[in-house]
Amino acid sequence: MHLALEPLNPLIDLSVFVPLVEEMLNDFRGYITVMELAGFVGCPSNASEECKRFVLCKGGYVSPFPYVVGVVDIIRHYLPSAGQA
Numbered sequence: 153m154h155l156a157l158e159p160l161n162p163l164i165d166l167s168v169f170v171p172l173v174e175e176m177l178n179d180f181r182g183y184i185t186v187m188e189l190a191g192f193v194g195c196p197s198n199a200s201e202e203c204k205r206f207v208l209c210k211g212g213y214v215s216p217f218p219y220v221v222g223v224v225d226i227i228r229h230y231l232p233s234a235g236q237a
Contacts (some may be wrong), residue, residue: 192230196222 187193193212195203196219204214213229215222 194226196226196231198222 195207196215198218215225219226
């Protein structure tokens with residue numbers, strides 16, 4: 153695993169949950185209402201520019217990582233102790 157991703161290792165057990173979240177984040181237009189209601193929003197680096205603008209305007213977090221690693225990074229951003237025993 154790339155050294156930059158090493159801090160995310162404790163979240164690997166979220167791999168069942170992450171694809172669902174990733175699908176929701178990638179299908180931005182279909183979930184814009186959900187994201188408007190959410191208290192915390194984020195998107196991976198491979199999200200559309202429209203999604204990134206929306207997230208930044210809401211004060212959210214745009215991960216520097218794409219795909220599943222980006223989603224895990226978003227979870228880690230908002231829940232820093234997630235995955236730690």
